[in-house]
Structures are given as C-alpha cells and as structure tokens.
Amino acid sequence: MSDKIKLLFAFLLVVAGIAGYYYLHDSAAVLRLxxxxxxxxxxxxxxxxxxxxxxxxxxxxxxxxxAKRVVWPTRKETLQTTGVVILFAITMALFLWLVDASLMTMVNKLMGRAE
Incomplete structure (x- = not known):
C-alpha cells in the first residue's frame, strides 16, 4: 500500500510542476520550465x-x-548493406512499373481503347 501512496504522491508532484508552469504564466520562461x-x-x-x-x-x-554488449557494424558493412537495400528498392520499383505498364496496356487493348 505504501508503494501506491508513493506513486500517487509522485504523480501529484508532476501535476504540481505543471500547475506551477501555468501559475507562473507572467514569469520568465526559465522559471516556468x-x-x-x-x-x-x-x-x-x-x-x-x-x-x-x-x-x-x-x-x-x-x-x-x-546496449554496451551490442556489436555495431563497421562503416564498410553499413555502406554495403545500404547499397544492397537501395539496389533492391530500385529493382523492385522498376519491376512494379513494368508490371503496371503491362497490365494497363492489356486492359486498354481488351477495352478497345487506342493508346
């Protein structure tokens, strides 16, 4: 029960700090902060x-x-991985553009529209 009271008191301190911010509306910003x-x-x-x-x-x-035990990649590994991601994104964009253009052409021919 005492932990709940401590946490409630901590919450009330935060509320008091925020209330002080608005109470000191005419004071300098530093005091409000x-x-x-x-x-x-x-x-x-x-x-x-x-x-x-x-x-x-x-x-x-x-x-x-x-976080201190994490092994971060080297600069070379980071650049290589970034290059692969960019290359994949470009390849996928071109593939999707090609599929979209092909489907649009087929639909236009099926509908009898001139391009």
Missing part, C-alpha cells in the same frame, strides 16, 4: 523509493549494459 523540471525530478526521487521504481531503475541499468 524550472517549475516543471522540479516537479518531475521530485517525482522521480519519490517514485524511485517504491518497489516498482527500483525495478524500473534496475531495468534501465540492465538495458544500458545490454
């Missing part, structure tokens, strides 16, 4: 003390660790 930012940061602080917040932080850390 700081109001929202403060609300969000305080909400993150409160939410991180809940069990679901700790799980989310652990998930974020695991995601970063997994």
């Amino acid at each position: 700081l109001s929202v930012l403060a609300g969000v940061l305080l909400a993150v602080g409160v939410a991180s003390t809940s069990e679901s917040g700790r799980q989310f932080i652990a998930f974020g850390r695991d995601s970063i660790a997994e």
